[in-house]
Amino acid sequence: MARYVLLGLALLASAAVYLLPNLGAKWEFVLALRATRLAGLVLVGIAIAVATVLFQTVARNRILTPQIMGLDALFIFLQTALVAGLGPIGFAALSSQARFGLEVALLIGAALLLFGTLLGRGAQDVPRMILTGVILGVLFRSLSGFLARVMDPNAFVIVQAEVAASFSRVNAGLLPVAALATLAVVGLALWLAPRLDVLALGRPAAVSLGLAHDRLVLIVLALVAVLVAVATALVGPLSFLGLLVAALARPFAGTDRHLPVLISAMMLAALMLVAGQTLFERALGQQSTLPAVVEFAGGLVFLFLLLRGRIR
Amino acid sequence: MNRPALLLALLLVPLAGASLGVGVASLSGDGLVFWVSRLPRTLAVMLTGAALAVAGVVMQQLVRNRFVEPGTTGTGEAAALGLLTVTLIAPGAALWVKMLAATAAGLLGTAAFLALIRRLPPQEVLLVPIAGLVWSGVLGAMVLHIGWQTDLLQLVGIWLMTGEFSGVIAGRYELLWLAGLAAALAIFAADRFAILGLGDGVARGLGLNPRSVMRLGMVVVALVTALVMATVGMVPFIGLVVPNIVSRVMGDNLRASLPVTALGGAALLLACDILGRLVIHPYEIPVSAVLGVCGSALFLWLLWRAPRHG
Amino acid sequence: MIKVTDLSHRIGPAPILSDVSLSLPAGKITALIGPNGAGKSTLLSLIARLTPLQHGQITVAGLDVARTPSAALAKVMAILPQNASVHSRLRVRDLVAFGRWPHHQGRPGPEDRAMVAAAITRMGLDALADRFLDALSGGQRQRAHLAMAFAQGTEWLLLDEPLAALDMAHARRLMQELAALRDAGKSVVLVLHEVNYAAAWADHVVAMQNGRIVAEGPPAEVFTPAVLEPLYDMPLRVETYAGRPLVLNHL
Known part of the structure; x- marks a missing residue:
């Protein structure tokens, strides 16, 4: 328990360091701006962490993430296709919430169709499944x-604006609806945690224990789709964060049970993003390099874990 | 010459003809357009396609894994890092110096990757391409970061992301002949790579030094990757898709299949380049974008067309 | 003759072989036996120069394994490593043909092709010759690798557990083929787990335990309860059948 408290304190401390110093005369404005970004970072961290843990359980593989399997690329493609399909005028007529809702719905549909079939049919042939996912991402x-x-x-200009979200340009208009969606999905995931533990035993064991295995897989995939949509819409694609966080969360939690792993992963991800952004924005005076650093550090840590035999 | 090779060679002729004919400017007149632009472009595309496909096979033999190509093992990113370093330290350096630096860095990146995967459990086939993707991601993040800090992002973007041939004119593509030469060297040494693919034990048992074959392979891969990247930018998928298709059809007896792979790479890249010139004529789509769509679709079709064995 | 002098080998801190000296006779079938972890495979792979020598000396037919160029050794001995697995998509004929590489370096002649065909027939693979390896069963693949070693046409043949994936018909056939090779003047060294194959077919047996040689000699001398019981740490009986020892280890 103590380590969760410590982690929580670290998170609070880095949030405070991010929010409070050098507010200046227009403090209300600056504080609001920073709070928006902070909320974005925390949301993205939570969404990516939960999405990755859930996805790894469904795919029964510790080195996969929804991003590696091309889910974020699918989301960006859907965004682009939506602009192309509706036309600039039709697209502009929709509010940003409505657009987001439409995109999420499309993503859930596509993800269920794609990964539902893939995980169902390709489950015996894991290499083929992973390769398919990676290639789908490129496609x-x-x-x-x-x-x-x-x-x-x-239309291209609109797509650019829509897709160009980043850490320094958190898509603030979407924050309320994204927060709502994330909260709902994470709550559901935590509620499902005991069932996920059974799901992780594999299909035969889960079915013989009376779990509605296939339906649960589809539900989890839908949850993953929502979370990936949230993260990608808010700050754009981030491939390694989830991998890193999920890999760290299991040793941190000291168990593979989903409830502690999910909670640790969320906290670790939020801490990593907030502390990282604080470091870069405050200490180094740079704004748009955090994703590069997350990719870099995340990749290195991942390779390290891989060599130490900690990831299987 | 075996049958697939003959078929591909026959396919290449009309493709090359079309490539020579397609373009905005008319070919009539003194033939300047033909000699300065069309012919060099066609040659550059064919050389690049063939060299990348062969480099893909060599990489796959070095790693003994089908799911890798020089673009997914850090070779390209490392070469870009080398090129970037030289560009920053000595902007006026001669072209061959830059190429040497890029190749050396590509070699280092590949060697690091090979050292890395040697420590992975051998039965986990999948960890190899994933480690490769992560490794190139790490190097790529470094390149992007340096590029961003030094205002060279545009250059880096061209190297790493958008390979295209619209800028190819006589005098600006000739380095690719060197890449073609490296590929020819690999074809000449096909048996050695095939034996290396059988495993270190088998190679040693047959009196071959696996290390020296490995070094030769790494040089070929790094050279081809560095030259292609610096001349036209990274072109994805050729090194992955073509070798896999050829292997499925003909198997891995490289002495017979490597020439076919080279021809196949040339044909596929040429077809994609022509497509890129036609889709939004008179504008162009970079061949890497066309290839991303066609190549991945092709690969998925291959992957799911037939059962894995047989 | 293969001569091993003062051979010691460690993997990390663990000693695998300690002060092994022995000579393996030419023109015979020699079987290395012993419990798991005795060092048999390590010894074989050191002889075959698959593992670099740490301490000691090995000569094969008078050639120092550490000094002779690998290509020259490949014309003298062929090795079939344990669990040889190939991920390349090769046809059986292609794989076997690589056995001739040491002799032609990429330019096969009619003699090479004849040797390949003979090796394929020897292992009963004619019907499978144009099949891809990944479309074969484990035992069939094992036979393809054996055929490759045969095709190498060397004076010495080193086989690490060649019977592992074979059914009993093919196991006996392999031993018959090895005996025929021996009768034609070749020398065979093989690691065997099934002691009765060694008892029935070997001319010379080397028993190993904990990285040392504990017994050496013709089967009748090595296959006695006095040697085998401490070697495998189990009680067993040895009978004689058709003039050869028969170990009743499974009763």
């Missing part, structure tokens, strides 16, 4: 790029 990224190039310039 969706390329398709987005392709669409962006052939669509008319006005």
Whole structure:
């Protein structure tokens, strides 16, 4: 228990360091700006952490993330396709919440269709499944790029604005609805945690224990889709954070049971993002390098864990 | 010449003809467009495709894993890092110095990757491509970061992301002949790579030094990757898709299959380049974008078309 | 003759072989036996220069394994490592043909092709010759690797557990083929787990335990309860059948 308290304190401390110093004369404005970003970072951390842990359970593999399997690329492709399909005017007519809702719905549908089949059919052939996911990621990224190039310039500008979210440009308009969605999904995931423990035993064991295995897989995939949509819409794609956090959370929690692992992963991810952003924004005076550093450090730690035989 | 090779060679002729014919400017007149632009571009595309496909096979033999290519093992990113370093330290350095630095860095990156995966449990086939992706991600993040800090992001972006041939004119692509030469060397040493693919024990048992074959392979991979990256930018998927298709059809007796792989790489890249010139004519789509779509679709089709064995 | 002098080997801190000296006769079938972890496979792979020598000396047919170029050794001895597995998509014929590489370095002649065909027939693989390895069963694949070692046409043949994946018909056939090779003047060294194959077919037996040689000699001398019981740490009986020892280890 003590370590969770420590982790929580560290999170609070880094949040305070991020929010409070050098507020200046226009403190209300600055504080609001920072609070928005902070909320974005915490939300993204939670969403990515939970999405990764859930996805790894469903895929029965510790080195997969929804991002590696191309889910964020699929989301960006859907965003692009939506602009192309509705046209600049039709797209602009929708509010940003409505757009987000539409995109999430599309992503859930596509993810269930794609990964439901993939995990169902390809479960015996894991290499093929992973390779399919990785290649699908490339396909969706390329398709987005392709669409962006052939669509008319006005639409392209909209896509740019829609897709160009980053750590320094958290998509603030979406925060309320994203927070709501994340909260609901995370609550559901925590409630499902005991069942996820059974799910992790594998299909035969889970079925013989009376779990509605296939339905639960689909539900979990839908939850993952929502979370990935939230994270990607808020700050854009981030491939290694989830991997890193999930890999650290299991040793931290000292167990593979989902409830502690999910909670540790969420806290670790939020801490990593907030502390990282604080460090870069305050200490180093840079704003847009955190994703690069997360990729860099996350990748290195992942390779280290891989070599130590900690990831299987 | 075996049958697949003959078929591909026959396919390559009309493709090359089309590539020579397609373009905004008319070919009539003194032939300047032809000699300065069309012919160099066609040659550059074919050389790049062939060299990358061969480099892909070599990489797969070095690692004994089908799911890798030089673009997913850190070679390209490391080469970009080397090129970037030289560009920053000595902006006026001669071209061959830059190429040497890029190749050396590519070699280092590949060697580090090989050292890395040697320590992974051998039965976990999947960890290899994933470790490769992470490793290239790490190096890529470094390149992007340095590029961003030094305002060279645009250059880096071209190297790492958008390989294309629209800028190829006579005098600006000739380094690719060197890449083609490296690929030819690999074809010449095909048996050695095939034996290396059988395992270190078998190679040693047959009197071959696995280390020296490995070094040769790494040089070929690094050279091809560095030259292609610096001349036209990274072109994804050729090194992954073509070798896998050829292996499925013909198996891995490289002496027979490597020339086919080279021809296949040339043909696929040429087809994609022509497509990129036609889709939004008179504008162009970079070949890497076309390839990202066609290549991945092709790969998925391959992957799911037939059962894994047989 | 293979001559091993003062051979010691460690993997990390663990001693695998300690002061092993022995000579293996030419023109015979020699079986290395012993419990798991005795050091048999390590000894074989040191002889085959698959593992670099740490301490001691090994000569094969008068050639110092540490000094002779690997390519020259490949014309003298062929090795089949344990669990040889290939991830390349090769046809059986392609794999076997690589056995001739040491002799032609990439330019096979008619003699090489004849040797390959003979090796394929020897292992009963004619019907499978044009199949891909990944479409074969484990035992069939094992036979393809054996055929590759045969095709190498060397004076010495080193086989690490060649019977591992074979059914009993193919196991006996392999031993018959090895005996035929021996009768043609070749020398065979193999690691065997099934002691009765060693008892029935070997001319010379080397028993190992904890990295040392504990017994050496013709089967009739080594296959006695006095040697085998402490070696495998189990009680057993040895009968004689058709003039050869028969170990009743399974009763």
